[in-house]
Amino acid sequence: MEIAILLFDDLTALDAVGPYEVLKLIPEAKVRFVAREPGPKRMNGGSLSLVADCSFHQVQSPEIVLIPGGPGVSSVLSDPPTLDWVRAVHKTSRWMTSVCTGSRILGAAGILRGVKATSHWLTVDSLREYGAEPVHERVVRDGKIITAAGVSAGIDMALTLVGIECGEQRAQAFQLAIEYDPQPPFNAGSPDKAPKGIVELLRSRARTK
């Protein structure tokens, strides 16, 4: 089972690495990190690089496709070779998935028209631009397209996908292997739960970017 994870400069590493740690546990999985140009991709913040081993022509028919998000998404949205690849692999894939603002890449590739989808809470409503139906939930499945909310939601998305694809027992084993028994020290992980002042702070920062 070939799993393609798209990399590009200025992505958010956890969007890719969270699901990677779950999906790589599928015994039949061959995970490929793919980019328009193979090599190290510099993350936002600058100090970390993830390496893409494969170019688009080396990964033409993956079963599972994962599109991460991050500040670099805005460049990808106007990059025809990447959008062409997303459209092409969508034709034969079993699953198209995204984390955080990666869903905007799915949208720009034209595959979210009429599709229920989510994104980071700051950007989910912008999915309407692509004809999608924004849903404020952590993991949203519509047919073979599964989108996750911001950054850390990719772990929940990957476990959901493993549950569907490989069965509940395997998903539970993977959850236990990565000891995913989350105990956040604060209760501020969504705009409904965080103090209003903090929600407003992040909204105003996002507006000025």
Add this chain to the structure above:
Amino acid sequence: MEIAILLFDDLTALDAVGPYEVLKLIPEAKVRFVAREPGPKRMNGGSLSLVADCSFHQVQSPEIVLIPGGPGVSSVLSDPPTLDWVRAVHKTSRWMTSVCTGSRILGAAGILRGVKATSHWLTVDSLREYGAEPVHERVVRDGKIITAAGVSAGIDMALTLVGIECGEQRAQAFQLAIEYDPQPPFNAGSPDKAPKGIVELLRSRARTK
């Protein structure tokens, strides 16, 4: 504030990248990925590399040190240059932290004697070898040493550390930024919660490794 994250071959990427996504949000943070020999470090599973930009002599007095775990830990335990670096930075750091089996590296460096500490649930009791007091909790703080349980626990650890170091409001803002509102689709993330058969499966696999 210099933050050093140790890299080595065959580490578990999420151990490093989960806390990275939180700690990098500290406005004063300069995150350095450090290794005995800089360059790409291949993760277990083979398809992903993270790049270490810095050698040990380039990062001599970080404020925060993070040691990830993974299968590669067993090689690091018998690597004097790495253990020497851990001991050296421990002398001046504000915080020494680990995720998953990374705590065994702290132990082998001799800094867990008499210290309460944790690790992946499959290995936490082995911390006794290093004179530590094993604690079956997700995040364990003892003085300036904070250890986290398996893989995904690094996110909770990093938020805990930010809460202590930068205050609750900043930690809540970071939690909201990475939308850390976990909703695992199953309740199998710890050996107390997972079905017994799955716990036994993972135990027996660990024994035959």
